[in-house]
Amino acid sequence: MLAGLALAAAILLLGLGLLARWEFDDRAALQARAAQLLDAVTQEAHILLDRLHEQRLWDCSPASQRAIRRLLFGAHFFREVGSFDADGLLLCTSTDDVLGQPRAGTSRIHYAHSGLGYSTGVSLILGQDQPRSVTATVLRRDRFNLVLAPQAEAALRHGAATLIALDTEDGLQPLFPAAADATAAVRRLPVPASTDVVRETHWWRGQFALQQRAGMGDFVLFTRWHLGDVLRQQSTLAVAIVLIATLAGLVAHGTVTTWLTRLNSIDHRVRKLIGGDRIVCVYQPIVALASGRAVGCEVLMRLQDGDRLLYPEQVIPAVLRQRLGPELDSRVARRALAETDRHLPPCGPFRIALNVLPDSLSGEHVIATLGEAAAPLRARDIQIELELTEYSLPTDVVTQARNLARAGFGLSIDDFGTGYSSLALVRQLCPDYLKIDRSFVHEMEESAIRASLIPEIVQIARAVDARVVAEGIENQAQRDRLHALGVDYGQGHYFAPPMPIADFVAWLRAQDAAKVDAA
Ligand SMILES: Nc1nc2c(ncn2[C@@H]2O[C@@H]3COP(=O)(O)O[C@H]4[C@@H](O)[C@H](n5cnc6c(=O)[nH]c(N)nc65)O[C@@H]4COP(=O)(O)O[C@H]3[C@H]2O)c(=O)[nH]1
Structure with missing residues (x-):
């Protein structure tokens, strides 16, 4: 204006x-x-x-x-x-x-x-x-x-x-x-x-x-x-000048508004932030429900936009629209794997789960980048596992899954139960983990129909020799119930929220110390 x-x-x-x-x-x-x-x-x-x-x-x-x-x-x-x-x-x-x-x-x-x-x-x-x-x-x-x-x-x-x-x-x-x-x-x-x-x-x-x-x-x-x-x-010329000025003002107003809107649009900001490597990685522990020990973590991404953080639900749609999946996933992987390699104390077998979008799997480049970044961690007995969301599985997912396995990566099917994967498809994919979406866990206390599917998911996992991870566990009752249903691992605020690497490492150390004291 x-x-x-x-x-x-x-x-x-x-x-x-x-x-x-x-x-x-x-x-x-x-x-x-x-x-x-x-x-x-x-x-x-x-x-x-x-x-x-x-x-x-x-x-x-x-x-x-x-x-x-x-x-x-x-x-x-x-x-x-x-x-x-x-x-x-x-x-x-x-x-x-x-x-x-x-x-x-x-x-x-x-x-x-x-x-x-x-x-x-x-x-x-x-x-x-x-x-x-x-x-x-x-x-x-x-x-x-x-x-x-x-x-x-x-x-x-x-x-x-x-x-x-x-x-x-x-x-x-x-x-x-x-x-x-x-x-x-x-x-x-x-x-x-x-x-x-x-x-x-x-x-x-x-x-x-x-x-x-x-x-x-x-x-x-x-x-x-x-x-x-x-x-x-010169009234005619004066009127013409006033009209031209008004018109130019209106055009400039429109152009500037469009330009500012575009500049401010989430798509434009997301592209700029990813390109500028304004990526923040946070780590959420994955805990064995039987022992209470952390067996790994999931890497979650945020974008630093000035003094505020943009969350995946804001970022991912823009990333998909702009086909930035491979760039985002490679950058997150490089950053997360470098951070964990530098800060994670020796902790025996451990696994780090990275989320990947379907586009990233078809790019040779992403797998190569991941392999390169994962090498030092593998040497420390740390397994890298890729999480694919069930409802966005690529069409050639079976081939991709085999390529990943050949490249030494584990495979998790994320938000399992929200899509329509058949038992036959799951069998072909041979996933290492099926992750139960947090919506199933949250509805458990209300005895909703979806929650009654959890035992089914556990059975499918057993049938394809996969382990089950439940996401979004927020209280002891949920944890106990899931454990009783045969769920192997859990993730959620009940254990710990997603944390920056320093807090995550401190949390791991505190857990170890507590276990030693208990022993
Ligand atoms: N209500 C509740 N929520 C909990 C609890 N514990 C964990 N969460 C949230 O549940 C989500 C779990 O991640 P996801 O299912 O893999 O779902 C992820 C994943 O699909 C995607 N995502 C996150 N980071 C990345 C990334 O680096 N790359 C890609 N491609 N996708 C990502 O975005 C989704 C959402 O991520 P977040 O917003 O970080 O949300 C995370 C996490 O913050 C809990 O106790 N209660």
């Missing part, structure tokens, strides 16, 4: 960042174009005004009016000239004889230090027969004003991207757009301190300013920049 969210957030930030950067560059380019346009407008205004003054064309005579219209004909950015008297009173305009006299409406005029005044949003009424109102930008110097042509005004409004201000003695004054809120916006902007081109980026605050040629009478260009603006401008 967290990984998905993190990826979605990363894509969202990256996507919006790129979008913002793109929009930022776009606006910066527009600003540069607006700056060029303003330069050209100002230059042309000065040339026109210089000529008008040089030629003293303010007297409104027909000759002056013609001269003014000739000058306007060659101009790019201006459509009209107004002439004033020395007191600033409008005398006439270049359109007088075409449209009638324009009248000045409300306007705000900002006089720049250079003497060029800008007046934006001036409302001019043109024509007398059918008067129409025009809003225009007017530039004024001394006895003339110049009215900006509509296409030049439109280009400036568009090109300014957001805001063009004029640096005047009264502070910054907005030119385009001339709306009232632009004045407030301009007041909040930093006043440029030098005449250099300064590019200040505050995009983490959602704003940046491009400041140009800062000085009295010069233009200052600002672009106000907000993430909200960008999202509005």
Whole structure:
């Protein structure tokens, strides 16, 4: 979940960042174009005004009016000239004889230090027969004003991207757009301190300013920049980015969840633990019921998973699913036989029972490994016996059993009575031991039907010359009853639980000492 969210957030930030950067560059380019346009407008205004003054064309005579219209004909950015008297009173305009006299409406005029005044949003009424109102930008110097042509005004409004201000003695004054809120916006902007081109980026605050040629009478260009603006401008792309981020988050969430689930799955852990040899062997004594002496032990496996142990009932199904039987059984055998060889005191004839899964028997490798590991113990009169569970006997079990016998291993049929082995099959296998499953023993006190099968099992064992071991003996009554039924050996918590090798050896020593004392 967290990984998905993190990826979605990363894509969202990256996507919006790129979008913002793109929009930022776009606006910066527009600003540069607006700056060029303003330069050209100002230059042309000065040339026109210089000529008008040089030629003293303010007297409104027909000759002056013609001269003014000739000058306007060659101009790019201006459509009209107004002439004033020395007191600033409008005398006439270049359109007088075409449209009638324009009248000045409300306007705000900002006089720049250079003497060029800008007046934006001036409302001019043109024509007398059918008067129409025009809003225009007017530039004024001394006895003339110049009215900006509509296409030049439109280009400036568009090109300014957001805001063009004029640096005047009264502070910054907005030119385009001339709306009232632009004045407030301009007041909040930093006043440029030098005449250099300064590019200040505050995009983490959602704003940046491009400041140009800062000085009295010069233009200052600002672009106000907000993430909200960008999202509005590029709404389709923004929605696409949000969708991609959400999708990526969901996919990542799914992938990570699957990956974590797989990583945590018992199959994956079991494979890792077996491969990493995190195998723990414990030893449970097998006791002769008549004498109470330990005649051997069964090796049981656990897997060390961090600070907890995984038990066979959790491990074996995963081992079977992943066909890890041969690897598990070889590793358990090597470890158990090495541990017993190192720690077991000399104790006369003894047997060690190892559990094997059906797959392990068909592998030559497992038998060879077992033979190798068993060699030092055999030299000490310790017999190795393999336990095969009755309900999972391999199809070619008879051949396998012969191979095992040839290799010097004893054979036990584990959990006998839980499967369907016929007497004929048991006879062919010639097992050394039949092990009665602990469920039979536990049901004995309730006189359940299964428990009544124990004498049958003892008889089968006698018939095939095998000995009988009862598993899961937990109390004296069970032990006595089984002994009375002719069971030879017993295993269970009544005698001792499965123990690590050190405890098992200590238990054996304590048993020996008790026997000596009793004698
Ligand atoms: N309730 C009760 N239980 C008792 C008592 N005494 C012993 N047990 C448990 O009975 C099971 C006897 O082993 P199993 O029948 O060979 O059955 C074994 C064996 O079939 C298999 N197994 C254990 N270790 C290995 C191994 O290294 N390799 C293979 N292939 N199978 C193994 O897993 C099965 C279960 O092993 P564990 O969980 O260790 O369970 C062991 C043991 O802990 C008792 O008094 N009361």
